[in-house]
Amino acid sequence: MHLFKLLSVILCIVFPLPAFAQKAQTIDELAAMFDSSRCADCHDVIYAQWEKSQHARPMMGTPGILNMTKLATPGATPFSPADPKQATLKTYPCFKCHLPQALTHAEDSVAVELTEAIIAQDKAKIAKLQITCIVCHNQKAIIHRLEEGKPDPAALYGVNEMDAHEDEVFEKVKKSAVMQHSLMCGQCHGLGPNLEFDNPVQCANLYGSYLHAYIPAGGSQTCQECHMKPIDGLADHLIAPNWDDIPHTTKLLQEALSLDVQTLGYEWLENAKTYVPKVIVNTKVASTAGHRIPDG
Ligand code: HEC
Numbered sequence: 290m291h292l293f294k295l296l297s298v299i300l301c302i303v304f305p306l307p308a309f310a311q312k313a314q315t316i317d318e319l320a321a322m323f324d325s326s327r328c329a330d331c332h333d334v335i336y337a338q339w340e341k342s343q344h345a346r347p348m349m350g351t352p353g354i355l356n357m358t359k360l361a362t363p364g365a366t367p368f369s370p371a372d373p374k375q376a377t378l379k380t381y382p383c384f385k386c387h388l389p390q391a392l393t394h395a396e397d398s399v400a401v402e403l404t405e406a407i408i409a410q411d412k413a414k415i416a417k418l419q420i421t422c423i424v425c426h427n428q429k430a431i432i433h434r435l436e437e438g439k440p441d442p443a444a445l446y447g448v449n450e451m452d453a454h455e456d457e458v459f460e461k462v463k464k465s466a467v468m469q470h471s472l473m474c475g476q477c478h479g480l481g482p483n484l485e486f487d488n489p490v491q492c493a494n495l496y497g498s499y500l501h502a503y504i505p506a507g508g509s510q511t512c513q514e515c516h517m518k519p520i521d522g523l524a525d526h527l528i529a530p531n532w533d534d535i536p537h538t539t540k541l542l543q544e545a546l547s548l549d550v551q552t553l554g555y556e557w558l559e560n561a562k563t564y565v566p567k568v569i570v571n572t573k574v575a576s577t578a579g580h581r582i583p584d585g
Pocket residue numbers: 347348349350351352356357360381382383384385386387476477478479480483490491492493494495584585
């Protein structure tokens with residue numbers, strides 16, 4: 290081994306580079322920067338729940354259709370590049386919520402590679418792009434950045450403070466002011482049309498519905514209270530519904546929606562000897578969700 294190579298290997302072992310030092314040029318580099326697989330060593334239950342969740346496959350679509358195919362297809366949307374090589378991060382306004390780390394930690398070359406991968410329907414490659422533990426517990430854990438600063442690259446953010454956290458990169462856990470608030474989820478679950486783009490896009494709107502319909506009607510629960518109810522003391526990271534598990538999702542929706550139907554059938558005496566059959570049907574559909582369903 291060359292001396293220089295050897296030295297840099299030693300230096301890397303002694304002074305591990307912060308994971309976020311440089312911007313990613315490739316999908317693999319971006320995936321590695323936010324890779325959370327080592328979290329499974331100590332948080333196995335949470336990891337297994339997350340792995341099955343929609344957050345673990347935000348670029349894959351439900352069920353099984355690559356959800357950004359149109360953007361990668363020339364002429365299909367105003368964002369679509371004529372040639373995949375011309376793709377930039379701006380080709381995908383969807384990154385705002387489906388892959389926020391791309392906007393802060395990737396070069397345009399990642400958008401080019403993604404566009405080529407979508408055209409080739411290379412699902413294995415695209416599946417590497419996920420809303421990992423690090424996205425929520427670092428990148429999305431601070432909202433008031435003017436006051437609190439950017440997320441610390443050497444810390445995770447949680448519900449509690451921890452001076453020593455055994456992870457090799459994130460050696461402590463700081464308290465996030467928003468982790469247990471609906472605002473945490475509202476960052477991606479949408480208020481309405483996203484008017485900041487040159488061509489506005491609209492996808493999830495549910496946080497708007499939560500704020501403007503559920504709360505004013507007296508609703509008092511947070512997203513986390515309904516969707517992350519602790520199982521054996523740990524916040525449930527499946528964050529159901531999960532559209533790849535249709536039986537479970539059907540059960541949840543059945544529990545969430547009630548249908549009350551009352552009918553009255555009678556014959557209306559229009560004039561002597563003329564009876565007109567009539568029916569009155571009153572239906573009431575009620576939902577226990579904290580927002581409209583379905584959304585989007
Ligand atoms: C404001 C944040 C936001 C933006 C911007 C956004 N999405 Fe979404 N999208 C979501 C969320 C959150 C969900 C899942 C929850 C829901 O639908 O209520 C979702 C769900 C979807 C779904 C249905 C689930 C699936 O993966 O098949 C599709 C398709 C989709 N988005 C495509 C897109 C595309 C394409 C763009 C860009 C043109 C985009 N979204 C932009 C937040 C967003």
